[in-house]
Amino acid sequence: MTTYKRLVLASRPKGQVTPENFRLEQLPVPEIRDGEVLVRNHYLSLDPYMRMRMEDVRSYAAPQAIGETMVGGTVGEVVASKNPKFAVGDKVQGMFGWSEMGVSDGVLLRRLDTTHVPLSAYLGSVGMPGMTAWYGLTQIMQPKPGETIVVSAASGAVGSVVGQLAKLRGCRAVGIAGGAEKCAYVVDELGFDACIDYKAGNLEADLAKATPDGIDAVFENVGGKVFDASLARMNPFGRIALCGLIAGYDGEPMPITNARVFLTMRLTMRGFIVSEHMDLWPQGLQELGGLVATGKLKFRESVAEGLEAAPEAFIGMLKGKNFGKQLVKLI
Numbered sequence: 446m447t448t449y450k451r452l453v454l455a456s457r458p459k460g461q462v463t464p465e466n467f468r469l470e471q472l473p474v475p476e477i478r479d480g481e482v483l484v485r486n487h488y489l490s491l492d493p494y495m496r497m498r499m500e501d502v503r504s505y506a507a508p509q510a511i512g513e514t515m516v517g518g519t520v521g522e523v524v525a526s527k528n529p530k531f532a533v534g535d536k537v538q539g540m541f542g543w544s545e546m547g548v549s550d551g552v553l554l555r556r557l558d559t560t561h562v563p564l565s566a567y568l569g570s571v572g573m574p575g576m577t578a579w580y581g582l583t584q585i586m587q588p589k590p591g592e593t594i595v596v597s598a599a600s601g602a603v604g605s606v607v608g609q610l611a612k613l614r615g616c617r618a619v620g621i622a623g624g625a626e627k628c629a630y631v632v633d634e635l636g637f638d639a640c641i642d643y644k645a646g647n648l649e650a651d652l653a654k655a656t657p658d659g660i661d662a663v664f665e666n667v668g669g670k671v672f673d674a675s676l677a678r679m680n681p682f683g684r685i686a687l688c689g690l691i692a693g694y695d696g697e698p699m700p701i702t703n704a705r706v707f708l709t710m711r712l713t714m715r716g717f718i719v720s721e722h723m724d725l726w727p728q729g730l731q732e733l734g735g736l737v738a739t740g741k742l743k744f745r746e747s748v749a750e751g752l753e754a755a756p757e758a759f760i761g762m763l764k765g766k767n768f769g770k771q772l773v774k775l776i
Contacts, residue, residue, distance in 0.1 A: 446474060446485075447473060447474055448471050448472060448473055448474060449471070449472060449474055449544065449545040449546040450469060450470065450471050450472075450544070450545050450752050450753075451469075451470050451472065451514045451542070451543060451544035451545065451752075452467050452468065452469055452470075452514070452515050452543035452544070452752060452755055452756070453467070453468050453470060453511075453512050453513055453514055453515065453543075454466065454467065454468075454499060454509050454510070454511055454512070454513065454515055455467055455468035455511070455512075456511070457499055457500060457501060457511070458496075458499055458500075458695075460695050460696060461695050461760075461763075462496065462499070462695075462756075462759065462760050462763060463760070464756045464757065464760070466499070466756075467515065467543075467755075467756045469752070469753060474546060475546075475548050477525055477526075477527050477548055478527065479527050480527060480528050480550055480551070481526075481527055481528060481548055481549065481550055481551075482523050482525065482526045482527070482528050482531045482537075482548070482549055482551060482554065483523070483524050483525040483526070483546065483547075483548055484519075484521045484522065484523055484524065484537055484539060484541060484546065484547045484548075484549065484554075485521050485522050485524045485545070485546055485776065486519040486520070486521035486541055486544065486545055486546060486547060486775050486776070487519075487520055487521045487522065487564060487565075487774070487775055487776045488519065488520050488521070488564065488565050488568055488772050488773065488774055488775060489517055489518075489519050489542075489543060489544075489568075489752070489755065489772065489773040489775060490517055490518040490519065490568040490569075490572070490573070490770075490771075490772060491517065491755065491758055491759045491762055491771040491772065491773060492517070492518070492573070492574070492602075492771075493666075493689055493691050493694065493762070493763065494689075495509075495515065495516060495517065495759065496691075496694040496695075496763055497694065498516055505718050505721075506718075514541075514542040514543060514544050515542050515543035515755075516540070516542050517540070517541075517542045517543050518538070518539075518540055518568055518572065518573055519538070519539055519540065519541040519542070519544075519547065519568075520536065520537070520538050520539075520557065520564050520565065520567050520568055521536070521537060521539075521541075521547075521775075521776075522534065522535070522536055522537070523535040523537060528550070528551045530551050531551055531554065531556070535556055536556070536557040536558075536559050536564055537554050537555060537556055537557060538554070538555045538557055538567050538568075538572065539553060539554050539555070540553060543752065543755055543773075544752075545752055545775050545776075561737075561738035562734055562737050562738055565746060565748075565770075565772055566737055566744065568770065568772060569602050569744055569746065569769075569770035569772075570602070570605075570606055570733055570736075570737050570742055570744045570770075571730060571733045571734045571737050573719060573720075574601075574602035574603045574606065574770065575602075575603075575606050575729070575730075575733045576719050576725075576726055576729050576730065576733070577603050577688060577719040578603045578604070578605075578606035578607040578610060578664070579606070579610060579729040579732065579733060580717065580719050580722055580725060580729060581607065581664050581686035581688055581717060581719075582594075582607050582610050582611060582614075582664065582686070583610075583729075584717075584722075584725070585684060585685075585686040585715050585717065586611075586662035586663075586664060586684050586685075586686050587662070587684060588611055588614055588616045588661065588662050589615075589616075589661075590614065590615030590616065591615060591616070591617075592616050592617070592661035592662065593616065593617040593619060593656050593658055593659065593660050593661050593662075594607075594608075594611045594616050594617070594618055594619070594660070594661060594662045594663070594664065595619045595620075595621065595652075595656065595660050595662075595663045595664070595675050595678075596608050596611075596618065596619070596620050596621065596637075596663075596664045596666075597620075597621045597663075597664070597665055597666045597667040597671050597672070597675070598621070598622065598666035598667055598689070598691065599620025599621055599622045599627075599631045599635075599637065599640055600620070600622045600627040600628075600630055600631050600635075600745075600768065600769065601666065601767075601769065601770075602744070602769060602770035602771070603664075603666060603688060603689075604620065604622075604664065604666055605631070605635055605743075605744060605745070605769065606733070606742065606744070607664045608620055608631070608635055608636075608637045609635055609636060609736075609741075609742055609743065610742075612636050612637070612638075613736075613741070617638050617658075618636075618637045618638055619637065619638060619639045619640070619641070619652070619655045619656055619660075620632075620635075620637045620639070620640040620641070621640070621641045621643055621648075621652070621667075621671055621674075621675075622640055622641075622642065622643070623642065623643055623644045623765050624642060624644055625642055625645075626768075627640075627642075627768065628640035628641070628642045630745070630768070634743060634745075635743055638655075639655035641655060643670075643671055648670065648671070648674045649674050649677065652674050652675065652678060653678060656678050658680075659678055659679065659680040660675055660678045660679050660680060660683060661680050661683055661684070662683060662684045662685070662686070663675045663676075663679070663683070663684075663685045663686070664686045664688060665685060665686065665687050665688060665689070665690075666688050666689040666691060667689070667690070667691050667692050668689075668690035668691070668692040668693055668699045669690075669692035669693065669697075669699045670692075671692065672699075672701065673701060673702055673703050676701070676703040676704075676706050676707075676712075677703050677706065679706055679710045679712055680710065681710050681711055682710070682711050682712070682713075683710055683712045683713075684712070684713050684714075684715075685712060685713065685714035685715070686715065686717065687714055687715065687716040687717070688716075688717070691763070694763060695763075744769060744770060745768055745769030745770070746769050746770045746771075746772055747762075747767040747768050747769055747770065747771050747772070748772045748773070748774050749771070749772070749773045749774070750773075750774050751773070751774070751775070752773060752775055754773060755773045758771055758773060759771075
């Protein structure tokens with residue numbers, strides 16, 4: 446292999462993302478220097494946070510630079526090494542972005558054990574999405590046995606883990622997802638107690654029926670009307686882990702019409718970025734890896750084939766077309 450492909454950000458989106466916002470480039474395979482490794486990426490992770498990085502706005506991370514490889518997590522195999530900590534053949538996790546190959550000095554590279562956990566799972570349930578779920582649930586929602594928790598985008602890579610972890614802790618888990626098929630999966634496969642199809646048109650009434658004792662904690666991925674419906678059902682001293690606001694990623698306003706309940710129910714809401722809490726990753730990943738290895742934590746993947754398929758897969762994910770974790774298979 447003498448060349449490899451990558452996708453760069455060609456232009457910033459105006460509203461919805463389009464394929465024209467990306468550009469495919471072919472480059473010669475780089476030579477590595479002392480201390481470096483060359484990685485052939487096998488899978489690329491597509492995640493909602495990438496949409497906000499495409500904007501030139503002040504946020505928790507610098508905007509994605511025009512003309513540079515799109516940001517993203519990857520898993521792959523070391524194909525050349527001049528670093529004593531990594532050998533050719535090692536499976537590793539890195540942040541090489543939308544690219545078939547990457548070079549690393551090893552500092553942010555994590556060696557992976559694929560004996561009992563599939564390689565792709567390190568981009569999902571045993572990776573950043575899983576840790577996002579684990580952190581939001583354990584550190585912010587802090588659920589107690591018997592409490593009712595609600596998770597929006599419940600069939601996705603993050604939400605699916607939140608509900609399963611909550612069930613393992615003795616909670617009533619109620620999901621919100623788009624479509625009957627996703628809701629059936631959330632209940633029948635993942636073990637949630639109920640799942641509300643927000644596309645069915647009865648969000649408030651269906652949520653009230655599924656939460657007869659109110660809601661003690663919410664993991665919010667969506668915002669907008671979905672979040673407002675949960676707010677209306679909150680119990681006193683409820684906790685909200687604010688993870689994502691995908692309803693507003695294309696610039697739509699997201700008013701909170703039930704803001705009064707923050708006062709009347711004495712609610713606590715905290716936004717968080719999981720990469721700012723790396724000190725807890727070993728603890729969380731140990732639990733998540735053990736659960737996946739023993740089949741106690743289930744997950745589903747949507748896999749697009751080839752780097753060229755990444756833009757359409759990303760656009761589809763932002764519209765909820767994916768089922769579970771969205772990946773791109775690169776090899």
